[in-house]
Amino acid sequence: MGLLSFIKEAGEKLFGGSSAQAASPDANTAAAAAIKTYIETQNLGLTALEVTYTASSGVVTLAGQAPSQEASEKAALAAGNVANVTSVDNNLVAPAAPPAQYHDVVKGDTLSAISKKYYGDANKYNAIFEANKPMLSHPDKIYPGQKLRIPAL
Numbered sequence: 001m002g003l004l005s006f007i008k009e010a011g012e013k014l015f016g017g018s019s020a021q022a023a024s025p026d027a028n029t030a031a032a033a034a035i036k037t038y039i040e041t042q043n044l045g046l047t048a049l050e051v052t053y054t055a056s057s058g059v060v061t062l063a064g065q066a067p068s069q070e071a072s073e074k075a076a077l078a079a080g081n082v083a084n085v086t087s088v089d090n091n092l093v094a095p096a097a098p099p100a101q102y103h104d105v106v107k108g109d110t111l112s113a114i115s116k117k118y119y120g121d122a123n124k125y126n127a128i129f130e131a132n133k134p135m136l137s138h139p140d141k142i143y144p145g146q147k148l149r150i151p152a153l
Contacts, residue, residue: 035079039078076088105142
């Protein structure tokens with residue numbers, strides 16, 4: 001799938017600033033374990049998941065198998081929407097499918113507005129919400145800096 005970029009300051013706070021900023025192997029290993037646990041809580045059906053994190057560059061690397069392109073993309077989003085992560089190198093192996101588009105949420109965005117932009121219909125916001133579950137728990141709970149998956153309809 002390749003490399004996705006994210007906003008470093010936005011996202012889930014899985015590990016403290018001091019450990020995330022440290023370049024020690026132990027801090028990188030602990031952060032990678034926290035990110036892996038977070039991805040696994042999404043129940044995406046991944047197997048043999050391996051996560052590495054390099055604090056000095058903010059890069060997360062994913063490896064393993066995904067049951068679908070959608071699951072692979074959701075795993076990359078889960079890893080990237082974590083504070084202190086600047087990019088995700090997604091090396092998950094998944095069945096071939098057309099990749100989705102992505103949208104970086106800015107202040108004032110709503111799922112309806114995003115839906116209108118990509119689909120021409122604000123009422124199709126639920127497709128975006130469903131494509132980003134379980135990372136999104138409610139259609140109104142998006143935040144600036146978050147990256148969302150925009151599926152093809």
